[in-house]
Amino acid sequence: MNIMNEFAAHKRSGTISDTRVKASFGSRLGFGVLYLILGILAVIQIYPLFWLFLFSLKTNQEVFGMSPFALPQHPQWANYPKVWSQGHINLYFFNSVWYTVVAVLLTIILASFVTFAITRMNWKLSRFVLGLFIVGLMIPLHSTLIPLFNFFKHMHLINNPLSVILSYTAFNLPVTIMILLGFYQAIPREIEEAGVMDGCSVHRIFLRIVLPLTTPVLATTAIINMIYNWNEFVFVNTFISSDRWKTLTVGVNNFVGQYLTDWGAIGATLMISILPILIAFLLLSNRIVEGLAAGSVKG
Amino acid sequence: MNKKKALPIIVVLVVMLSLALSGCTSPDNSASGSQGASNGQTVIKFMHLWPEGSSNAQYTIVNKIIQDYEKQHPDIKIQTEILGNDQYREKLKVLASSNELPDVGMTWSDGFLKPYVEGQLFTPLDDVIDANLKDNFIPGVKESYAIDGKTYGMPLELNISYIFYNKELFKKYNLQVPKTYSEFKNIVKTLNDNGVIPAAVGNKEGWPGSFWFMYLADRIGGPTLLTDVIHGKRSFDDPAIVKAAEEVQSLVDMNTFEKGNSGLSNDEAKGYFMNEQAAMFLTATWELPNYTTSPDVPQAFKDKIGYFKFPLYEGGKGTDINSYVGGPGVGLFVAENSEVKEQAKDFAAFLVKEWGDKSVTDAGVIPATKVDTAGKKLDPMYVEILKDLSSASNVTTYFDTQASPNVAELHHDLIAALFGKQITPQQFVQQTAAALAEESN
Amino acid sequence: MKAVMSNKSAIALYVLPALLLILIIIYIPLVLTGYYGMMDWKGFAPMKFIGLDNYNKLIHDSMFWKSTYHSVLLGICSTFSLLIYLAVSMVLASRIKGANLFRKIYLIPMLLSSVAIAQLWSKIYDPSNGMLNHLLTSIGIQNPPLWLSDPNIVLFAIFVPIVWQYAGFYIIIYYAALKNVSEEVIEAATIDGATPWQVASRIKLPLISPVFKVTIILALVGSLKYFDLIFVMTGGGPNHASEVMASYMYGEAFSKYNFGYGSAVGFALLLICLLMTWLIRKLTTSGEDVQY
Structure with missing residues (x-):
């Protein structure tokens, strides 16, 4: 207070x-x-970012026992090249990027369609369908893991990026729709009434009038989706077996051993993997403001 | 009108989906199924848990062995999938539930193995063992992978546990290696008086604390006690086990362990020992590289580390200090429904044999097969420990390894609670006994 | 108007792709999970149909209720922490210098994966070497709490990083919502002599209330099925003191191989989420804006 x-x-x-x-x-x-x-x-x-950086330069001995504030005595810069070569980071990096981008686009497009149809259009089952999406929010990922694996196995999609992308999209649709929902409800009805008066089709109303109004929230959901997908771990680990299709989060796994875990290398992997998402976030974050500015000019 | 406008949207969607699809369905030989081998080779899928990053030495050895095998068998291609420890366990479970196990993979012994064998997922390996590895294993180890007289796993590792200690700290306070438990308690007291944490233990996952409990049970109730409990010959509420649990709590009361240990992971607790805040650390021989060969640990620290056997308990039934708590680590299984079962078995046996030759020298791992130390350049600590191993009177396999996954989980929880003094020794014993009784019904 | 906005083929086009996707990826597996919940199944050995036995066991399983209690507690606390996020967002959305920078900084923890966050907070909470207890002993507190190993504190200790981690998530949602409130409305009110407090409580809050209600459900459901950080940091321990429904389900299905029972727990989790959502709807529904 x-x-x-x-x-x-x-x-x-x-x-x-x-x-x-x-x-x-x-x-x-x-x-x-x-x-x-x-x-x-x-x-x-912001401290964790700094901490992570120090962490990535420490030996296991410094990570445990020494104060977390302490600077590394002999910065282990070698952790970075090591991670790059042994962790297959270069390979995983590209996969992470394109899974994330495809899944985010797919989620946002599908979610916008659904939210528009539910909040702005009149049909009998709209509340039931919305209910289905909201209930989807409540399903813990692990309880679907084994049936889902079986399903992808039958579809021959195991070790295929499509299994990961479709799972990301499906599991992010509920939360994306939920966020969009509040914004769509806040858009005044007069806007599309005006569109109808002018003789626009429903697609035109959606694509030309309503969708542009939601740019800021689309940027917001894009950020959220991006973060989720970028850091996702369980699906990739379960559905993907060859190195060729693995992602950065699984790369961390390369340094977790049976008896010995190389924490410095994990720090370096995390550090490398956070940079792209940080940059993407900073760019998109500005889009929120720009989108707002654009919206207010029209409004 | 509307339908025409809908078209671009559909086109966009279709293009996106097909892009996604085309990106994925492009040919990928390295990942195709065992039948889909190129140029007529037989593919054996092999899944292991030694990633290049964290277990470089093991990874390198395995790769070398695979290369050798492929050279000797040009018609066979070994396809590996490598995961970290926890992820390996989780994925194995998912794969098993869909009957998609790799042809060859890694398993743990006893309790871990049992559900897989009952589910008929692993195939018996006695024939290949007899043919290739008849007298190679250290006696008693492969039995950990046997159920109803059939062996379902070929062990790769064997670990026993010791109390490792900081010689410099001991010297500073004039302490001698203890032979008896009361001498040990005196050491704890002296270290405590001087503000040194006597021993480090991390009980977040429970198993490290279990080492203390298991040794006390061994020393108080005799070396076969815990194994007898598992086999239903004795009950967990045996007075000796109650006594062992009481001794654990009296160690806690004496401030033997670092504060808050029930919230610390093994790695975190290990930090106290590696940074010389704690004087002793009861752990298994998988830690040896940290005290001998690991380039990441300063030589000055390595020189300070010694080890001793868990002391004998006055009046206890376990009177042989050469009885150890330990057990096999991972071993190899071959999947029952593998389409290339015979080739897979042959490869697994080859791997176990070669591994035995290379693992000590190249990775500092003690294999489950007999090691000929002659002509090998080994750190003195290894030589000592290999000698101990050959004169061991008994190796009690870890209680949690022997128990079913259910009981093992409960045991871990209860150990953490016992060390955290959230339960009494009686509750500890009763709850475990109840779980064991429920299972035998 | 009506005719255009009830175009059946458009509705189908908009809704069906997403609907199909969640039916296949989420609902079919869910039905299967419900089915597995009626089995005695280790995950691979043959299944045995046992009807509602697992659910019966669940009702009498004190550990399940304990974990449910923890989850609900976490849910309620998370819901209340939304007020903090809202307050911070309102400050940021008002025209103060540097708001943009602060907003970005506040989201940083969300970018980190759970592995990193768990490591960081374990370092903060370490009983002897940790940051927090270093600080407490240096200001003269003799026996600082053993954060992650004291069963009375551990749940609270876990809750703090969760609040910290999700701050950015809610702040960017609220920020976007507040920025959507038209400037003219606020200016008009200010000219009419409304105090800033009145502007906030009478204009801004009502206008973003649909968004706020949505976030309540997100926060509640999100924490009811919360898993990541708890699993990595305490594994539900010590002695189940931080066990939540999702970690309990995971433990049963993946550590103890009771896949049938684990599925039943997962199904119960869903029912409890539904119940709580329904309650929230009852509590927050006012007037005609019943949309969900």
């Missing part, structure tokens, strides 16, 4: 400055406290 008060204090100061009245001492203090809190939160959230 503190944050809420801070927030109120800040908002007050914001409006005052908006109306060009000089900020009082009290509001400036509130502002300072607010930034302090935001700053502390930021440090807490």
Whole structure:
């Protein structure tokens, strides 16, 4: 609740400055406290990245026992080339990227279709179908693993990336639809009424009017989907057996041994695998803002 | 109108799906099934758990053996799939449930093996063992893979456990290697008084703490006690087992172990020993490379490490210090429904034999086959331990390995609770006894 | 209007591909899981039909109820932590300097895989060498808690990284929702003399309430079936003190080879999720906006 008060204090100061009245001492203090809190939160959230970097340069002995703050005594830069050559990272990297991209696109397109049909169109079974998607959210992945493996086996899709991509898409559809749902409901009905008046077809209304309005939330769901797919582990491990089709998350596995685990190498793998997703995230994250700007111009 | 507009969407979808499909269905010889071998070769699928990254030495040996085998048998192609430890176990289970086991794979002994054998997934290997490896195994090891007189696995590893200790810390406080349990307790006390953690143990997964319990049971109740319990000859609520559990808690009360050990993994606890915060570490010989040959560990540390056998308990029935807790690690199985069963068996036997020759020198792993140390350059600690192994009076296979997966899981949970003092020794014994009784019904 | 928006072939075109996909990938396996739940099955040995015996066992299984209790507790706590996320998002969505940067930073933990997060927090919680207890002893606390091995604390100790990990997820959703609120509405209200507090509570919150309701369900269901971090960090221990439904199911099916019983637990998990979702709907439904 503190944050809420801070927030109120800040908002007050914001409006005052908006109306060009000089900020009082009290509001400036509130502002300072607010930034302090935001700053502390930021440090807490960003620290792991720094920690992971240190971690990737440590020996097993330094990882365990020494303080996690401690700098590595002899930075193990060799962990990186080692991971690159022994972990097949170069091979897995490409797979990770294209599975993620295909699955994200597929999920977002399918989810947009469904959400549009459910929230904007009139048909009898819409609530039942929505129910099916929402219940899909509640199914723990592990309880479907063995039947799913059997299914893919019969379809001859074991050790085929399609099994992984289809699973990602299916399991991410519910959450994506859920997120889209709230936004679609917030779009005023007048917008498509106007479209109908102008004689647009339903596809035109969807593709030209409604879909562009949802760009920011599409970017949001894209980020979320991307993160899920990028870090997914169980499906790849279960459905894929040849190195050729494995992904980066499974690459970590290469350093977990029967009796000995090479933690430094795991750190290096994680570090390498986080960079692309970080860049993608930063780019997409800007899209949210841009999309909003574009939307407000139209609105 | 509408249908025309729908067209582009369908086209987009179809293109995307077909792109995805074409990307995947492109020919991939290395991953095709055992029948789909190119140029008439027979493909044997082999799944193991020694990835290049974490188990480089093992990985290299296995690859070398595969190459040799393929050279000798040009008509055979070995196709490997490699997974990390936990993922290996999980995947084996999924594969088994769909009857898709690899032709040759790795299994653990006793309790792990049993459901697979009952499900008729593994094939008996007695014929190849008799033909190729008749007297090669260390006595008693391959029996761990036998059910109803048939052997379903060929062991690759054998580990026994010792208390490894930091010689420098012992010297600093004038401590001698203990022969008896009361001497051991005095050491614990001295170390504690000087602010050194006497022993490291990580009980998050339970099994490391079980080592202490198993040794105490061996020393108090005699070397066959726990094995007898598994075979239903004795009950888990035997007074000797109660006593052993009580001794575990009295060690806990003496602050023998680092604080909060029931939340620490074995690797985390090992950190206390490797960083010389703890003076002793009860573990098995798979750790030997860390104390001898591993290039990742400083020589100064390796020089400080010695080992001793678990001390004898005054008045206990286990009077032979050469009785160990240990057991085989992984072994090889051949799938019952393999289409290339005979070739697979032959390859597995070849691998076990070659592995025995190379594993000690190249990987620091003690194989389940007899090792001829003559002419091999080995670290003195290995030579000692191989000598111990040949004069061992008994090796009690780990209780959790011998038990069914159900009881093993319970045992791990209860050990963590026993070390964390969340249950009493009586509860520990009763709950295990109840689970064992339920199973024998 | 009506005619255009009830175009049957368009509806089919929009809904069927996704529907087919989830039917095949999620529902058929689910039905099979329900079926396995009625079997005595080790995962590979022949199955034996035992009717509802597994479910009967479940009802009397105190460990299952204990793990359910933990899951529900986790669900309720996660739902309440949404308020924190919402508050932070509202601050970020107001026009303060650096909001963009903060928003990005807050999402970073979500980018990390569970392996990395579990490692990090194990280092933080380590009883003697950990960051947290270093800090506590340095400010004079003699016997700091043994975070992951004290059965009374462990659930709370696990909850903190979960809140931390998912902060970014909810913040970007709320942020996008808040940014969707039209600026003109807010400006109009401000000109009419509404205080910032009134703008927030009377305009922004009601406008994003559909999104908020959705996130409640996401948070609740997400934590009811939560698995990753708990499995890696404590494995449900010590002595089941942090066991949740999903880890219990996994343990039964994959560690103990009771695949039949594990399937029954998985099915029960689904039923409990449904029940909780239904409850939430009852609690949050107001007026005509009943859509889900």
